[in-house]
Amino acid sequence: MQQNEMEKQYLRILSKQFPNVASTATEIINLQSILSLPKGTEHFLSDIHGEYEQFAHVLRNGSGAVKRKIDEEFGNMLSEKEKRDLATLIYYPEERIRMIKESGWGNSMDDWYVVMINRLIQVCKAAASKYTRSKVRKALPKDFAYVIEELITGRRDHSDQEAYFNEIIHTVIRIGKAPELIVALSNAISCFVVDHLHIVGDIYDRGPGPHICMDILMKYHSVDIQWGNHDVVWMGAATGQLACIATVLRFSARYGNLDILEDGYGINLLPLFKFAMETYKEDPCDQFALHYREGEYDLANAEIDRKMHKAIAIIQFKIEGQLIKEHPEFNMDDRLLLDKMDLTRGVVLIDGKEYELLDCNFPTVNPEDPYALSKEEKDVMDKLRVAFMKCEKLQEHVGFLYRKGGLYKTYNNNLLFHGCVPLDDNGQFKDVELCGKHYKGKALYDALEQLLRKGYYAIDPEEKQKGMDMLWYTWCHANSPVFGKDKMATFERYFVADKETHVEKKNPYYTWYDKDETVTMILNEFGLNSPESHIINGHVPVEAKKGELPIKCGGRLIVIDGGFSKAYQPKTGIAGYTLTYNSYGFLLAAHEPFESVEKAVETGSDIHSDTVLVQHVDRRKTVADTDNGQALKQNIMELEELLEAYRTGILVES
Structure with a gap:
């Protein structure tokens, strides 16, 4: 009886947000449809150690996620150089625009703007396609939210809208706002390509920033x-x-x-x-x-x-x-x-x-x-x-x-x-x-x-x-x-020459973490019982040049500290591992050292990444498979109870 009264009280509170059958039903439809959208991409970085330039670059390129999105959209329609230039524009829009202006385009800048804005719209539209229009709208920069939303949701292939679509772009260029729009589109793409970022420790020390x-x-x-x-x-x-x-x-x-x-x-x-x-x-x-x-x-x-x-x-x-x-x-x-x-x-x-x-x-x-x-x-x-x-x-x-x-x-x-x-x-x-x-x-x-x-x-x-x-x-x-x-x-490292005193013995975890029973024990301890669960950690540099692999226990444990810090790179042979987890599975990227922003902008060079497929899911993951999906399912269940309360007369619509 007390439980029923508490449930009624909760439904009364919920009814203030959804005061009638129509609003409740609309929200159920909205949440249920969200569950079917593809899972957003997660990006994992560890042991940054103050290397701010490489860190910023890897964030911008999403460990290759931006380039993959460009490849998916344009395939063989663009040359590798054109795709590389487009990726660089997304990473560093202001710097790239400045370089193009200084390189002698002169009166042809308007033509360059038209081409690049159209390409950015196509990438942005594809990157935003896995989100609701509401979420896309909230993520857009305020100054250009309306313009970008029109450009990525309009149907340019329909003759009725083609002139409207083109006029938006030409007007933006004519009034001198093309650079700002390109920056806004580039930032939006970076935001949509990676839905959530995980930093698995050690932002501080060693590096300069x-x-x-x-x-x-x-x-x-x-x-x-x-x-x-x-x-x-x-x-x-x-x-x-x-x-x-x-x-x-x-x-x-x-x-x-x-x-x-x-x-x-x-x-x-x-x-x-x-x-x-x-x-x-x-x-x-x-x-x-x-x-x-x-x-x-x-x-x-x-x-x-x-x-x-x-x-x-x-x-x-x-x-x-x-x-x-x-x-x-x-x-x-x-x-x-x-x-x-x-x-x-x-x-x-x-x-x-x-x-x-x-x-x-x-x-x-x-x-x-x-x-x-x-x-x-x-x-x-x-x-x-x-x-x-x-x-x-x-x-x-x-x-x-x-x-x-x-x-x-x-x-x-x-x-x-x-x-x-x-x-x-x-x-x-x-x-x-x-x-x-x-x-x-x-x-x-x-x-x-x-x-x-x-x-x-x-x-x-x-x-x-x-x-x-x-x-x-x-x-x-x-x-x-x-x-x-x-x-x-x-x-000892400061004052004693004998290196036997310098040895720091690792915890037995690092002896056992390649064993299936150990990984299972740890995952279960933290309430994770799915066969698709993984442990992701950093801390200990992976010595890739000695043949050490970051993938342990058949892919169930992944170490993503490969030497982001320049102080470790002579030892590891690489410049860090990063990981992405999209709706198709896990991708591990091993990066080469980042030279400079200037070189990336000037030559279109990127951090070369050898990408390894750690796990490919049998079925494409959707929002329903995520923690947020579980919360949405709970919300749907509560809303359906509210709907039933309206229909059975327990609560009266406002």
Whole structure:
């Protein structure tokens, strides 16, 4: 009885939106028809690492989706060069138009506009065909929404409309609006070709423009983000967590990217600069050489950056040591190495074995209390903490990561996460202790994500601090699903020559993830029981030049970090894997390095992609097969109940 009354109450609320039989029936027809439309294309990218130019280009070309749409529409009607030029126009409309004008077309520009606008209309019409007219209208740029809608929905093949269609185009050209229309059409095509974007972690670090990548993402029409360990450490820095701030600074210094913080985010690094130059003025800091890129780094800054690099690294080791001591439950005592140094003899004790130190100049390390910050170091970190917390742009970006992101996502029967699901040596879910409670599998992800959100949102100081410290834990702990290694051997890589100390052993997940029973166990743990479900993750570069494949377990698990970062490309041999999932199946693209926007615009060159069909579905996927389709079916069922209530007199039409 109570249930029936609740159902009636819900139907009364629903009736305010659909007040009569006609409006209810119309909505049922609308939703039912949407279910039969083809599934929209999903685009998966991972491990962008600040490579904003390549990232922007891959977004524009949809990992080849735009070119495939052009091929489908024009086939042999256009030459390969014409199709390539059209694709370049869609990727970079403003730059391409400027180049065409400068190349001597002169009085023939109007003819070029006519040809290109007609071709863009054809591509746009095809790309928009899998969506409702309502969705297409909402996606169109406001200034040209009416014009584009008329152009892509009109019937030019009918003589009654041909003159109308042509007049729209000629009028646009005559009043000087052709460039704007081309830009609007190009943007609309990019939007329609890819319905939804998944970023499977690591937007930050190594490359020169993570802040630019974030600006691009914040304008993207539909996106979700699975946090990577490099994202998490920046999220921690934004909360004011000192170990995370020091790590972000060290990474930026290591890759010659301190200008990201100074110019990109407006964070004042003068306190660190002054401290480093004074403390290490006689120290060449040779162990802190930068991983800069030829032609993209001013070598005049190298000595300064090396000193800042060393200064923040020592501060990082001290703050991390304090944190490890404050949290014995982290079980990270093996990372306490400053107190294992004997600077008189020039050695350090690691795992019971002595190693020679490559650098013995530690002027700020007090042997009696090696993890204590000096007064000057504390002053530097206090100022940096305020700068990070008050940086409006960083807070805006991190807020977006929290709103659009999480540690994992299930979407259309696929499981997305950045690193791994921690397993034990037997291939079973590893039992992990967090804040006095034990978790494994999905429960570990859920508990950890809740703690990370507290680090940003909690009001209670104790809860907030706990969450802030867990952000650092998630960055580098052996049990962190986004790190997935037994340790982070940062100290050893700087100060010990013996490479056996540099080894970071991967979690057993990476031993077991090629086995069908393991993948099935993980998918089932996250509520995915379909034989068509996949795991999609990044984090670990795929060494393609050694013959390693990104497709694991017969295609049920796909690793899409192939080396987007230029720092990894010598190791991987490629410039990243990306994945698309359209109504016909999964397509994996292996990219070659992106040279420049200028070359792409000038020559029509694209990132060459070797595309591999991972899975071709037996039946073309429709909206009914998606998560959104399930929600629409539920809406239809409720609307049919409302319709029945009107027809049986339970509710009265308005």
